[in-house]
Amino acid sequence: MKPVGIEDISAYLGLAYVEVDDLFRARGMDTSRMANLMMRRKTVALPCEDVVSCAVNAARPLLDRLDDRELETVELLVVGTESGIDLSKSTATWVHELLGLPRTCRLFEVKQACYAGVAALQLAAAQIATASREDARALVIGCDVPRLMRGTTAEPSQGAGAVAVLVGRQPTLAKAELGAAGYCSFDVTDVRRPTSTDHIWDPDLSLMSYVECLRAAYGDYVRRRPDTDFLESFDHLVFHTPFPGAVRGAHRSLLRSLGRIPPQQITEDFSRRLEDSIRYPAQVGNIYAGTTLLALLSLFDHAKADPAATRRVGIFSYGSGCSSEFCSYLLNPAGQTGSSGVADALAARVRLDVAAYDEIADACDPLCAGVADFEGDLSLAQKLAPAVSPGHPLTMLEHIDGHERHYVQLTGGQS
Template identity: 35%
Template sequence: MIMNVGIDKMSFYSSDMYLDMVDLAHARNEDPNKYLIGIGQKKMAVIPKTQDVVTMAANACLKIIDDDDRNKIDLIIFGTETGIDNSKSAAIYLQNMLGLSRRGRAFEIKQACYGATAGLQMAKEYVENNPEKKALVIGADIARYGIDTPGEVTQGGGAVAMVISANPSIAEFEGTSTFYSDDVMDFWRPLYRTEAVVDGHYSNDVYVDFFKKTWDEYKQITGKNLEDFSAMTFHLPYVKMGIKALRAIIDEASEEHQDKLKTEFGFGKVYNENIGNLYTGSLYLNFLSLINNSDQLKVGDRIGLFSYGSGAQGEFFAMNLCKGFKNSELISQINADINNRKQVSVSEYETIFNDWVPIKDQELSFDTSKDASTFTLKGVKNHQRIYDRK
């Protein structure tokens, strides 16, 4: 008998600093509503050089990983497009930092913002075949477009960690996934750049097109329709992108159900609009925000998830909520982390952005005294990143 498999635990980590979008708009001589309404962002996480995808993932995992997980996790999949090495995976560093079993598989997946979803689907199949085991899936990234660029307002960063198991507490996979891919140049990041190259309007169009393709195929295969979903979640490079996708199919539901989906989307966007772009983690931050903030969802509700990675790959699948999807302790912790961040000025943000770890041969030493996180990046020596646990 195949057991139900899904997300047993989830957590999130980001920097303790943020930039207010109103301040950024004023500095760029823009109407704040262009960012607040037109883009849908309120605040943006500002990531210091003492944090990278490895430390953020480790800090996220500390909130949920216990000794039982350490004994049972033997698959670690790290989805990121902000890798720290062209050869060695971030998962190997994470395995060591968390004290996970050496008898395991640990590797990194890259396909723009889709990497964590690829990892999630691989973990699902692994646990289905090995129900006594668990898998750890990470979506961690730092979104960088550059100072005073069109994409500046869609920056951010952080890590989402998910433990996948049989008989999960949060949500279980339901049925099939539908997916679509094509070779398009809407967004990419060459090896010699820390900032992305993007064709924004084209990428928006491709995103919505891939969503409609995967959604239409999902309906055809499963016989489900929009009325069968209590909420829809999306990869949110910025909040307005998800609104555009939802609008593309919203007329398929009754007016009453449209209102419900819009209300749930409002709960789901809370974390994203205050953190910004997580690339691989954005969909799962949207999902986490939904289950943490909604007061209408109940056990058994079906949630739609649309994953998109530029270049491009799209996937739509469904999950059903389980009896432990509300974790009041973790909700309080995440909300406190977000609400207690320090606001930085535009000039402070620009200094932090420009003082980034360069892509070149250089030994570096960082002052981590102002970084209160458990795991930090201390510097680079002999071509190796030096990590510290406080």
């Protein structure tokens, strides 16, 4: 079987951000928790951004790198999200239309909380591996624009954005190790969103489920690949990152469960194999279905390339409710360039004070699933888009009229 995996990756991570320590102080939170959170900044969605616009903006630069013939090879589009906007119509249908993908493209939406992005990636890799067309490709997008839980301990880590991955048989970035995966799933009510406005969260239960799934999914991986050694088999690690401190705690817990490993060795292992993957999440926050993919992109951009060796990355994704997977990919030593443009885009975002953040959050509040009418505010996006996304038009939600969504492209600061 020919190799299959990640050919290209891109992201859209917003136009504005708020400093997490500013938010802690404004909300009267215990600032001593900052060290455990390990968050620096979080993206703030504007009142013209929804899950569709973020998905389109993440994928457009990636598709712009394809010629017309290559665009026709995209025969699958999967959007992983928990911010779906219709109970029947897939988010992928809007994305498909706005990106101008061929009508011969199969499309659907995946929902399993934060696991949805990796679930979509693995489904896409499996389909492309058996596709009849030799040059077949799939576009996978993990994206979310969470409804903000203001005044709670979740708020400082809630980000917004999307990560797009092109899957094909020329895996210039990373090759999927097909069949190399372990799973853990069970029913737990750590997070529920029974309506478009209710977000019920048990943080302690969620973190305990996360750690339990990491141990069990990795154990299932080892049962399928019994020659695996956690300390030796993986050159890099990427975990779902609700906040970077959760990754550090889960990594420590897993290593302790594997044997008597000295604390200093655990700390050094985290720095060596995981720290590169949390750099972008620490500046963006939790984008739910897109977060593990964002951590993977962070690894691509920051890990030191070794042209003489193929390196294995162990990937763990967890979705509340819950379902999880531990899988592995092989990094292509020739494909790592660190030039995704994400670092520049993050640096170009505008900083908001907490008063401006709250004003924007108030304006975004009515923009939830099921809203019939909404008027998007494009003013700030028009000012910021040229700096954050030079050379690529950005799609924004202009308005909703009788449940019909209308989008507009911003180019050079104008709609």
